[in-house]
Amino acid sequence: MREEFRVDLNIVSQLLVDMAEAIRAAMRHATRALLTADRAAAESVIERDAEIDSLYRQVEERVCDLLARQAPVASDLRALVTALHVAADLERMGDLADHVAKTAVRRHPSPAVPAELRRVFTEMAGVADRIADKIANVLSKPDADLAAELDRDDDAMDDLHRELFAVLLADDWPYGVETAIDATLLGRFYERYADHAVNAGRRVVYLVTGETVTD
Amino acid sequence: MREEFRVDLNIVSQLLVDMAEAIRAAMRHATRALLTADRAAAESVIERDAEIDSLYRQVEERVCDLLARQAPVASDLRALVTALHVAADLERMGDLADHVAKTAVRRHPSPAVPAELRRVFTEMAGVADRIADKIANVLSKPDADLAAELDRDDDAMDDLHRELFAVLLADDWPYGVETAIDATLLGRFYERYADHAVNAGRRVVYLVTGETVTD
Numbered sequence: 001m002r003e004e005f006r007v008d009l010n011i012v013s014q015l016l017v018d019m020a021e022a023i024r025a026a027m028r029h030a031t032r033a034l035l036t037a038d039r040a041a042a043e044s045v046i047e048r049d050a051e052i053d054s055l056y057r058q059v060e061e062r063v064c065d066l067l068a069r070q071a072p073v074a075s076d077l078r079a080l081v082t083a084l085h086v087a088a089d090l091e092r093m094g095d096l097a098d099h100v101a102k103t104a105v106r107r108h109p110s111p112a113v114p115a116e117l118r119r120v121f122t123e124m125a126g127v128a129d130r131i132a133d134k135i136a137n138v139l140s141k142p143d144a145d146l147a148a149e150l151d152r153d154d155d156a157m158d159d160l161h162r163e164l165f166a167v168l169l170a171d172d173w174p175y176g177v178e179t180a181i182d183a184t185l186l187g188r189f190y191e192r193y194a195d196h197a198v199n200a201g202r203r204v205v206y207l208v209t210g211e212t213v214t215d
Numbered sequence: 216m217r218e219e220f221r222v223d224l225n226i227v228s229q230l231l232v233d234m235a236e237a238i239r240a241a242m243r244h245a246t247r248a249l250l251t252a253d254r255a256a257a258e259s260v261i262e263r264d265a266e267i268d269s270l271y272r273q274v275e276e277r278v279c280d281l282l283a284r285q286a287p288v289a290s291d292l293r294a295l296v297t298a299l300h301v302a303a304d305l306e307r308m309g310d311l312a313d314h315v316a317k318t319a320v321r322r323h324p325s326p327a328v329p330a331e332l333r334r335v336f337t338e339m340a341g342v343a344d345r346i347a348d349k350i351a352n353v354l355s356k357p358d359a360d361l362a363a364e365l366d367r368d369d370d371a372m373d374d375l376h377r378e379l380f381a382v383l384l385a386d387d388w389p390y391g392v393e394t395a396i397d398a399t400l401l402g403r404f405y406e407r408y409a410d411h412a413v414n415a416g417r418r419v420v421y422l423v424t425g426e427t428v429t430d
Binding site for chain 2: 064072084180
């Protein structure tokens with residue numbers, strides 16, 4: 001019974017790793033679409049969001065099946081409840097990549113991001129990618145130290161987010177309201193992507209150490 | 216055992232109803248703070264977010280305790296997993312009310328919403344309040360018809376959200392970029408509040424009917 005549980009739990013973990021890799025690829029392609037007005041890249045992100053949703057449903061079904069068949073307790077139960085939460089965060093990260101891609105499509109063939117904002121969005125995307133990579137690693141091999149690093153990455157994202165607003169609010173902002181609205185929403189999408197990664201990371205820390213990380 | 220399970224499940228349901236009432240009150244007060252530059256109302260929303268978070272943790276603990284002690288299957292198991300998801304949506308709705316309140320505080324004593332946008336935000340807040348009321352009702356007495364109404368409320372919210380952008384993007388928008396950024400984020404907070412309510416409603420429909428509602 002216990003051995004069977006381990007095997008099933010490993011399948012759930014692998015699905016979560018697959019999700020983390022998929023949401024990482026989605027945000028990479030969405031960023032490329034955004035910064036290079038690459039419509040094909042954007043459309044592939046939008047199409048492939050269904051695959052991420054399907055992985056999410058598979059995690060849910062397997063977890064519910066395991067809860068029903070094996071009636072786990074203690075740390076096994078905690079691992080399954082954590083998997084449900086982490087899957088929900090990853091699914092949402094996929095939606096946020098989809099939102100970035102849709103912004104690129106809406107403005108195509110113009111770039112949605114003007115020259116003045118390319119650097120800050122490139123850096124936000126870099127932090128997002130680092131975060132997604134860490135989540136995939138933490139899920140393959142739970143590691144409280146690595147999960148805790150996500151908090152620092154989130155701080156870096158928040159700094160970039162503030163920098164974005166400083167550019168938008170400078171007296172010499174030349175692009176008007178529409179571009180500012182796009183940039184505001186895009187900034188929010190990257191920031192929320194990081195927040196969900198941190199949530200997921202905290203859940204993993206709690207699972208490994210039994211200690212809650214707070215702000 | 217079964218009778219004991221019912222009693223415990225009712226406690227979980229009551230906690231969810233308490234959460235729904237708390238997030239409804241939070242958004243009402245946050246909206247008042249926003250539209251009347253009422254700093255005390257805003258600060259009470261921000262302080263009381265901890266109560267919503269505490270209710271969320273209580274739901275999680277009770278659900279995990281029930282899973283461990285009673286090893287439910289079939290519809291009982293589904294009810295508990297649904298409770299976890301609904302609680303997560305409600306907790307996030309509380310955060311969004313908190314974000315609205317924080318925007319009001321940041322701009323105080325100026326109003327964060329200029330005269331031209333008061334009507335659209337008043338209507339968005341009205342839809343948000345109707346939605347929160349329905350969620351509280353659906354949770355006290357599961358009702359697939361009422362839950363399905365949430366989709367229509369969400370459409371009304373999306374229409375208002377589009378209307379907001381039309382005002383911001385009109386050639387005669389007089390308030391500049393900073394106010395447009397605030398309004399963009401505020402619009403997003405109300406819209407996401409509605410989205411989470413719809414998610415929660417769909418989970419309840421699924422619980423009652425076994426049928427998934429899709430877009």
